[in-house]
Amino acid sequence: MCSLNIVIGHSQSKQENTNNPFLVGLNEPVAYAKVTPNDVTDYANYIIKEVSKKMAAIKKEPTTTFANVFEAMDEVRNRISTTSYNCFMLNWVSTDSLIRAKGIASYHVIDSLTTVINADKDIYAKMIGFKSSAAYKELKGIKKMLVDDMILKSESSGVNLSEAQLQKFKKLTQEIGDLSTDYSNNMNTSKDILVVDEKGMQGLPEEFKNNYKVGEGKYEIPIINATNETVMSNAALEETRKAYYIKFNNRAADKNLSILDSMVKKRDELAKVMGYPTFAAYSLVQKMAKDSKTAWGFINDLISRAKEKAIADVQLLTDEKKAALNTKDKVELAPWDISFYKNQIVKKKHQVNNEELRAYFPMEQCLKGMFDIYQKLLGFEFRKVEHPSVWQEDVEMYEVYEGNTLKGRFYMDLFPRPNKETWFYGVNIASGKGKEIPVSMLLGNFTKPSKTSPSLLSQKELNTLFHEFGHIVNMMSFHGDYSFQSDSKPDFVESMSQLFENWISNYDIVSTFAKHYKTGETLPKATFENIQKSKTVASGLSTIQQLQKCLYDMNLYDKYNSKAPIATDQIWKNIDKQLGIMNFYVDNTHPQASWIHINTHPVYYYGYLWSRVYAQDMFTQFEKNGLTDTKTGLRYRELILANGTQRDIIEAVEEFLGRPSNNKAYIKSLGLH
Template sequence: MTLEPLALPVTDDATTWSDWVQDRATTELDSARRLVEEVRTASTQDAVAVLRKWDAAALHLGNAAAMGSLIGNVHPDQQVRDLADAAEQDAQKLATEWSLDRGLYDVFAALDGDGLDPLAARLLEKVRKDFRRSGVDKDEPTRNRISAIRQRITELDQEFSKVTRDDVRSIRVAPERLEGMPADWLEAHPAEEDGLVTVTTDYPDAVPTRMFARDQDVRRDMSVAFLQRGWPTTEPLLQELFALRHELATTVGFPDWPSYDADVKMIGEGDAIPEFIDKITAAAQEPMERDLGLLLDRYRRDFPDAERIEPYDAIHYQELVRQERYDVDAQKVRTYFPFPKVRQGLLEVTGRLFGLRYEQVDVPVWHEEVTAYDVFRAEGEESLGRIYLDLHPREGKYKHAAQFTLADGVEGIQNPEGVLVCNFSRGLMEHDHVTTLFHEFGHLIHHVLGGHSAWARFAGVATEWDFVEAPSQMLEEWAWDPDVLRTFASNEAGEPIPVELVEAMRRSDDYGKGIYARTQMFYASMSYWFHRDAAEPGGPRDLTERMIELQEKYAALPYLEGTHMFASFGHLGGYSSAYYTYMWSLVIAKDMFSAFDEDDLFDPEVAGRYRDRVLARGGEADAADLVADFLGRPYSFDSYAAWLAR
């Protein structure tokens, strides 16, 4: 049976899009409500039929929520974004109503799970746990309070996202102060009528400015502007968010939010999070000291009396170390990565690796720069799903890099559809951004390949949240292989990137990973302790003060006076207390990559086994079991430790 993809509006008219958003949300939520009413009256003797209706209702609810989240972050028109945000809120509100409905819980509590196949039994177990975690067993006033908390959390999360999305700052700079910037960047940034150049805090401006500008004051001004985004607007939003999450967790029986959140993750317990952070911090101590020693030696050639590297100079001088010690000039590297070639190369590499092909389709999208592709098995004619690539910055758009769901896939019902939302240059790309593109595409592949389960609950990226990043982090390895890169990375003359340059890039990438690991642990510590502090008498502390304490304890680089990095740290929304998951996933990613032969990264046996036993399974089994099935053993810390010490 051919499943038709979702049809988006054929015009960019805001009114038409507004109507479509409202119609889509209304239709999906009405379908969800109808199915749940059928669940209430279904015979508890037929557990599979009840589970099927509930799962279908969840699929419709997810369709509304996913559409709202995506369109609220990407549509060019503010009115449409606001309506999409409202649709997402409506979906979350309905989900909360269900989770606190004692009558619904009683239906699932009464189901006879004997004789269910393994996936149906897994679903029943998870549904029952969802209800228990929701507080369904509390009295009516308490359930009403939980409902109000959840609604307000959704509103705060959306407002936080909106502020960080819309708060684009800028500095104005005389052209002569931009010495060192790439030629293509300078060409795209001419002086305005007053003779000054506007440089924004969007990534295609902020990253090269902090990396290449030779004027220290320009680097400082850009760093300050970048690290002040969201301030002071988001601090009260975050304080309220942390307090409400704590109240929710304690109301349903947990000591704090991290404990509640970790209960459904691989890590299991909230107290294990700081233990993991400290484990990585200790492992990264020696590599960090080595990295900082090289960095400070280079810095003192320009500032002989320096006792430390200034935070606004760190990126610039790390680049100089790479140039001088490893003979890697990022500006030269950029010339091999024009965006169109990188995008096409990404599709060719992942197609070859996973046995897929992508066919670009001319269909309606929300912005003219978005491209759409249907995904097929390399030898098949039946579509596996549709992907959209929205890869350049614009006003009102999500400011980071992420994969958004448009539709989860369920076998025989609807195909998966996913969207990459990034903010890359339209011209030459830094190699770091190339690896980011591969990383985010890893989520998209996981979403598509895992979108063919019989159950919506297990569709796509439906594993424990602290495994979610592992497949994406592993796919970054293909963006570092010389033979892989030479298939698409070439300069204006058509010359492929030299093997020697890629090998030097890899050596230079080893430099700095101690700094990177400790920076990640600083972020993870904020994510955890901001939430854990809400359990202390008096609630959360001043966030800037607490951030500075954690930066001094965990980070490799010092605090930049007058900045408030947490105010635009978007992961405090969706990831809440679990930013540790990036490094947790990296430990697993390094171990999974050890199964591949670095001399043959496209070995069809290994790649096929990984595709079929990890990605295509979605959430059909616990992540540790999926990985063990692929590796033939439980995952270990050894590969990560060896990589960090290398």
């Protein structure tokens, strides 16, 4: 039998649990500003003790019913998940190094506890016993799905393994978790700068130059996500782009390459303990794709569709480079050239200057415009809370209402700072079940406002904002009795936020908030139409670059050979040969050392494209009925966003569409013409 007597560590504080900021009443916000390192440890230990008592009570139940096993276990998992989310979230965003350390330490212990709970043989025996009872046969819909999914979760967590194999499974799970954390910490604390002179800054916007000027003719550009797009698309000097590219793709490589090797090896071992040939095969069972063959088939089909356009795109960009260099000699397109020469064509052919366009998209205006759209469409109202108790002064908090009913709460932490997670995420904090509201956070890394201008978004960042906030409204929309059913399938979850990216392709929508921050002028319609036309420039190459990552992820986790592992750099080279389009990989760079997906979301990247098939198909209903049609929006919210896994996803999508789903809209959206 698995013991639950886990304690994170001795707290130096003797304060009562009633004073702990985390232990609040139903739907009361956590006073994050008051959280101390000891509070994090005390909170985790308290929840662990409470869960231990609850598990012991479940095991002592003389009879097995749906309520005293499955509903009770859902409550156990709900309390564990919220605690886990809080601890992990603070590791990503807290400005206090001790809180970050306690947060991740607590998260790891809770993660180990989750493994113990999922693989508890006594609880599993009760579940299986119930499944063979007459009471199970009477169950329908949500309750029946909960029983089946909980049993599947236990089985995928090693509950049927021998005791020796189960212990190995748990050990590997913990080791993988430790490695994953080290990888993330190394990535988020990586600090590097590119020192550039006046000549090297040619082509870069004046505002950008002013932000990073450190002396006369001297600039220091931080190697972070917030600077990447601007440098790679605008730096006229190839040496600047190349130097930046190499540094950007070497972040944390000194530490993370060996960590990634160990992580992939241990994930392969874990899969084999579970009886699967590869980690990908093990991971895909609970996703829509189900198996590796389906995922590979999906990826390879898209490669065949995009390859011809991608080859033509490489030639187009190479010709642009050759013309710019004014040479008759043979010219080769380098990876650090792609964004720059694409941008040059967009500026010349379509008269679109992406850096100048930022002036029409101040972040605050974009946020307000986006809020207005989501509120009208989904029947929500977002109310900003003044002076919230948050972990950093720039963080904002909103409450979500439907009429006078509180439906959820979300935080927005949108600017980069030292030691903060560097990507963009919609982060779950509390799933919400029954009368409990969901809580989430929008984590971003937009350029901070300066003395001379507000935070100005690029088109790519605007797209990211609409996408990631789509995750937030997805979380806010869930309503159900069981938190276990709050999350959708991993390869469908992106579709619900990808769908909202389509709103920024409509001028009537964008013109409501795209106004020049100095003059107040609305973005001209002709300019907007040019932006839309410019999206087909190098669209085949862009699709292949996404598919290249899909291939890497699948090669890493579905082709691993423990007796003769391929170096993770070599995988990039092999993919270049397989695709036969251009040499994307640059010697002595290691982009896999700072790529969050292969760390925390393995066998996931294909899901972005898989999801988009559904996103574009579902969007056809809004195209037909109107992009601000509340009736369609509410149907979407109820049938899709609120669903989680309370009913079969394909069935829910077909009801929303009024027909079987297809990939016609998706293929059209790729712009491969």
